[in-house]
Amino acid sequence: MNVLEAILSRRSVRAYENRPIPSDTYQRLLDSLRFAPSACNYQPWRFILVQSEDLRRQVAQGAKNQMWMADASLIVVACGRPKDAYKYMGGYGNSCEIDIAIALDHLSLVAVSEGLATCWIGAFDERQIKHLLQIPDDVKPVALMPVGYPKTPDLNHPADESDRKRPDEIFSDDFYA
Numbered sequence: 757m758n759v760l761e762a763i764l765s766r767r768s769v770r771a772y773e774n775r776p777i778p779s780d781t782y783q784r785l786l787d788s789l790r791f792a793p794s795a796c797n798y799q800p801w802r803f804i805l806v807q808s809e810d811l812r813r814q815v816a817q818g819a820k821n822q823m824w825m826a827d828a829s830l831i832v833v834a835c836g837r838p839k840d841a842y843k844y845m846g847g848y849g850n851s852c853e854i855d856i857a858i859a860l861d862h863l864s865l866v867a868v869s870e871g872l873a874t875c876w877i878g879a880f881d882e883r884q885i886k887h888l889l890q891i892p893d894d895v896k897p898v899a900l901m902p903v904g905y906p907k908t909p910d911l912n913h914p915a916d917e918s919d920r921k922r923p924d925e926i927f928s929d930d931f932y933a
């Protein structure tokens with residue numbers, strides 16, 4: 757599977773088989789996070805790898821009770837460390853959340869190439885997740901990502917064209933339009 761094929765076949769999957777990920781696959785998932793680019797290569801992140809079933813359940817509760825997440829073999833809680841990040845994006849912006857997003861997106865694509873599926877999770881209670889996973893005050897959980905075997909294998913299927921804006925709505929040549 758090439759990268760574009762992985763991009764086109766990735767879908768958000770919300771039903772997983774509760775079974776473990778083999779260790780060689782698991783290692784490749786971690787590599788996809790570790791080797792992601794970050795501004796100035798500061799790598800302002802920590803990834804909490806939640807594998808125990810009980811903790812997965814509690815994380816799902818902290819994610820607005822999206823309990824289907826708990827069936828995924830792994831939930832990655834991607835934490836940004838803003839104080840370690842590049843702070844001058846466009847002259848003023850902190851790169852932390854962008855850096856994390858790149859790493860998680862790499863993870864989602866490598867997951868597809870391994871026959872796994874993911875879903876981005878932005879709907880969660882930050883205070884609840886921080887308390888549960890002992891995340892320090894100055895560290896921010898940016899997003900969560902369950903990773904697991906899709907209950908229906910063809911849930912990773914090509915996106916429907918009608919699901920996305922048309923090219924003429926989002927691309928412009930030379931100047932903003």
Ligand SMILES: Cc1cc2nc3c(=O)[nH]c(=O)nc-3n(C[C@H](O)[C@H](O)[C@H](O)COP(=O)(O)O)c2cc1C
Pocket residue numbers: 766767768769770822875876877878879880899915
């Ligand atoms: C930053 C972000 C946060 C999201 N949060 C959630 C979430 O909490 N729960 C959920 O079921 N889907 C969530 N999604 C998934 C989106 O709904 C999904 O990506 C979008 O509808 C496009 O569908 P696709 O991923 O299948 O292409 C999130 C996606 C992104 C990028």
